[in-house]
Amino acid sequence: xxxxxxxxxxxxxxxxxxxxxxxxxxxxxxxxxxxxxxxxxxxxxxxxxxxxxxxxxxxxxxxxxxxxxxxxxxxxxxxxxxxxxxxxxxxxxxxxxxxxxxxxxxxxxxxxxxxxxxxxxxxxxxxx
Amino acid sequence: xxxxxxxxxxxxxxxxxxxxxxxxxxxxxxxxxxxxxxxxxxxxxxxxxxxxxxxxxxxxxxxxxxxxxxxxxxxx
Numbered sequence: 001x002x003x004x005x006x007x008x009x010x011x012x013x014x015x016x017x018x019x020x021x022x023x024x025x026x027x028x029x030x031x032x033x034x035x036x037x038x039x040x041x042x043x044x045x046x047x048x049x050x051x052x053x054x055x056x057x058x059x060x061x062x063x064x065x066x067x068x069x070x071x072x073x074x075x076x077x078x079x080x081x082x083x084x085x086x087x088x089x090x091x092x093x094x095x096x097x098x099x100x101x102x103x104x105x106x107x108x109x110x111x112x113x114x115x116x117x118x119x120x121x122x123x124x125x126x127x128x
Numbered sequence: 129x130x131x132x133x134x135x136x137x138x139x140x141x142x143x144x145x146x147x148x149x150x151x152x153x154x155x156x157x158x159x160x161x162x163x164x165x166x167x168x169x170x171x172x173x174x175x176x177x178x179x180x181x182x183x184x185x186x187x188x189x190x191x192x193x194x195x196x197x198x199x200x201x202x203x204x
Contacts, residue, residue, distance in 0.1 A: 025142050025173075028149050029180050069143040077146045081153070 003032035005120035007127040011040030013053040013060040013071065019128040020074035027082020032123075035075070036116045037107070038089035041128075043096070044072065045088065045104050079106045087111035129158045137166045137195055144170040145177060148200070152183070155202045160186060163198040171196040 004026045008019045019035070027033040043049045051072040055061045078084035088103050090110045100110055134151050136144035144165040151161055165171060175185050178200050186199035 021142055024146065025177075028145070029177060066140065067138045067143075068140045069146070074142065074146070077142075077150070081146060081149050 003034065003120070003123035005116065005123045005125045006033065006035045007116075007125065008035060008037050008041035009039040010128055011044070011053055012056040013063065014056050015128040016041060016044070016053050016071040017060075017063065017068070017074070019126070020071040020078065022126060023084050024074050024078035024082060027078045027084040029082075033078065033082065033084035034116070034119065034123075035078075035084060035086045036089060036111065036113070037086065038092045038113075042089060042092040045086065045107050046096070046098055047102055047104055076106055087116060089113065129160070130156070131160045131162070133162045133164065135164045136170070137164050139165070140167050141169045141173065143167075145174055148174060148198075149177075152200075152202055157202050157204060160199060160201045163196075163200070165196045165198065166194060168196070171198060174198050174200070 006019055006023055023033050023035055037045055044051055079086060085108045086106055088107050088110050090112045093110055132151060134147050136147045144163060144167055148163050163174060171188060175188060178185050182204055184201040184203045186201055188196065188198045190196050
């Protein structure tokens with residue numbers, strides 16, 4: 001097993017939160033972490049888009065009321081402190097008409113699903 | 129050797145751990161840090177991280193107000 005490969009698809013707060021938690025804790029503990037953004041998780045990493053995700057249920061609502069670090073900040077820490085790599089799904093970029101310079105700075109660049117899955121072949125894949 | 133205190137009281141997992149790590153990056157080997165946290169999960173997780181990455185735990189205690197005082201030393 002080599003590396004952790006996280007696929008983020010959901011735009012709900014709880015799933016983004018836990019994906020960010022897993023990414024950051026693994027990355028700062030020495031694991032090679034790669035995150036692939038697509039579907040409804042993708043827009044939060046486009047420049048100018050809100051970083052507030054709607055809660056799916058009670059825990060997500062309470063997280064917003066308490067001092068829980070926001071998911072976007074945790075992703076930033078995964079990159080800054082743990083050298084995690086965040087990749088933007090090239091299909092999602094095409095569909096939404098977003099260019100590479102339209103993605104937030106924490107995104108390493110565009111990536112196709114084929115390459116991501118090929119890289120992940122001997123790693124652990126988590127999907128949120 | 130210097131000592132610093134990081135106040136992460138009120139923050140939840142993984143906030144205290146991330147605050148500890150970002151501070152440890154700025155420290156010299158041998159420096160110590162005291163992390164203040166009210167998050168019980170972090171009181172267990174931080175020593176686990178320290179052990180995994182090869183730093184040194186000094187001690188951990190909880191005061192009468194429920195705050196955990198987690199003292200660590202940068203070892204590498």
